[in-house]
Amino acid sequence: MTPSSAPLDRVQLGHLRHFDNLSRNLPNDWSLMQGKGQGQDDFGSYRFQLAYMAYALALTHRHRLPAAPGAFRPTFQRLIAKMLEPDVWLYWRDVSRGGSIYNAHMVDQLHEEWDPVVRDNIMYSAYVQSMAHLYAYLFDDDRYAEPGALTFRYWSFFWGGEERRFPYDQNLLAETIYGQLVENGYLGVACEPNCVFQICNQPAILGFRMQDLRTGGRRAEEVVEGYQKAWEQFGRLDAGGHYNMMISADTKEVRPNRMVAPWVDAWCGALMNSWNRDFVHEHYPSQVREFLVPGSDGAISVRSAPAMEVMGQRLVNDTCDFGWVAAWASEMGDAETLSGLLTHADRHFAPTWRGGGLYYPRNDTPAEQDGHRTDIEPMSGNVLLGYARLNVPDGLHGLYNQPWDRAHFTDPALTEVDAVEVSRAEFADGVLRFRLRGLDRAGPGRVVIGRLGGRGEWTLRRDGEVLASGVDESVHHGGDSGGRDVLGGAGGLELRCPPGPPREYTLAVSR
Structure with missing residues (x-):
């Protein structure tokens, strides 16, 4: 895949500048990044914003600015450093104990776990792993292979006792995740205990592929082969043709996309396209048309599923539906849909320039008086709409399957x-x-x-x-x-x- 010959335009550069600005925030300053959800355990959490800013940088460097590593390396390093901050991963101390509707029966078997990558939690560990190995591949730099280069550390004067310190590096982390995959028969590693989501196992595969490109190994190929076989008996799609959301590790009960939520198909499809292009492209047209809401003068919006009622409570979280459908359309090369979504965003999401960077600020109001969607969360407004603009058709697929030769790095x-x-x-x-x-x-x-x-x-x-x-x-x-x-x-x-x-x-x- 040859680089895009057109220079980046003002809007694309504005998104890159916003990523860089957020990466420069002081420790514990999460300005513009807090969504509706609490506790950093939903889909708009800091870890996802940081990871997909890094992925957007990787795609832009690989496909648009391949001869400018210096424009991306420092921002990438700062995003990884932020990924290691306790505010990003400390949710795991509580989530690891279970108690949700999918693992309430396991509460007596589980214990509070401070190490955020040693078991389960692929919704965090795979992103740290893939970011580190993306960095190593893109910049020909193994700084995160040094012992302790990826260390998770927490200490508080007020509570928590002695310092918790968990030293890892990119290779030890990859081995930890790989060991869990093998133990689970390649079906995947759980996010929350007992909950194996298809989506959050895709970044781990990307990370293994980037590691293989550095080492000459074939681990990604092995994991993909095992993953395909493990899911054959369950099917990646549900009866309605949408991606199955998750599987319970103990009972092997598959949880379909029962609410027909856009984020499930869009997120999974965008990522799985890296290694399973034909399958993803085959099902994309019938899946995406269920989510799109045509507007005027070429604008397109996304309909979200109604908020779930769980354990007597109405779920309040960031679905990131709009942003994920935009990212999915960009990966699929669906220029018409992507253009319509971005047109809607520029009309109804209050595009804002701040410090030379462009973003769409959080808005919890569902719609304007005329019915146009205005609801947008930081994951979409800070990251995914910029990701979609910076990506190229089959961008992740190209990153995965068309590596640079060694001459590129000289x-x-x-x-x-x-x-x-x-x-x-x-x-x-x-x-x-x-x-x-x-x-x-x-x-x-x-x-x-x-x-x-x-x-x-x-x-x-x-x-x-x-x-x-x-x-x-x-x-x-x-x-x-x-x-x-x-x-x-x-x-x-x-x-x-x-x-x-x-x-x-x-x-x-x-x-």
Whole structure:
């Protein structure tokens, strides 16, 4: 799959900037990220927002800006760091004890578990695992393979006793999840105790695939084969043609998508397309048409299932239906549906620019007086609508099945980016083409063009005019402004990028 040749537009760049802004929030600052649900145990929780921001970065880097690792690496690191914060995973201490309608009978068998990845909880552990292995693959960097690189730590002066500390790394975490999968006959690992959801086992498969791309292993292939066989007797789809939501681990009772909730099909389909494309594409048209609500002038909305009544209580949570259908449509390459959904979002979800970033703020009001849906939660508004705009058709499928060759990681690239907006970056036929705009956060931005060692002579142009030339990492000649805007060094060429309109650059190498 070749990179998208069109540069990112203002709206796509706004979504990336919003992801970056959220990643920079101080520890324990979850501004704009709190939804209707309580306790971080529903579908709009911090862990899902963080993970799918990282997935959106991965898809954008892989398919749109492959020669700009420096534009994504720091944000990705910050998202992983936030994923390890106690606010994200401490819900497991309570959820691990059971007591829901699906595991109430197991309460006496279960105990309070502080380690958030040692058993069950695939709805968290698989995301940490996949984020770490995505990072390793995309950036050719094994920092999360170091012992203790993924450590879950909690201590409070007021309660909880001694520090809880659970050191993992990307490989130990993968082994832990793999061991649970094998123990469960490849059917999957539970989210809540006894509840094996199809959806949350898909990220683990993606993580195993990224690990295989680094190691040459075949674990993802093994897991997929085992998963397919394990589900054959139950069927991935229910009688209505929708994805079965979950299976009870003890009784093997399958829970269908009884409410015909959009999030079940959309979330599962978008992720499963990574390794099961033909199946997902076959069922998509009949599934999605049950959820769409046509509007005026090309707009399309999504209908949500009525809120469930559980144990005498009306369930209040974030379904993220609208956002997941948009993400699903983007993966399916359904441009008409995606365009209609984004049209509705821009009309009725109050698109907001903040700190250079674009998002749709939370709104709990179901609809306007004219009946148009206005309900939107942070998972959709912060993440999924941006994810959908940044993705390409079969984006996860391409990430999974069409890996970069090793040459990619030695080709010239923008290896460091600071206070600069990158809307194009690709290397082909000996030319690095990129488009930059300085953000003026505190003076000129900075970009390092790395991996020039052994490339011989090069010529750097800006808007067609020669800016500088040289050999390997050395600058031999600067143009009109090249002497002050381009510096050579062992790490590559350091390019200063003053604020202003976007500028087009090319760097041609001789070998």
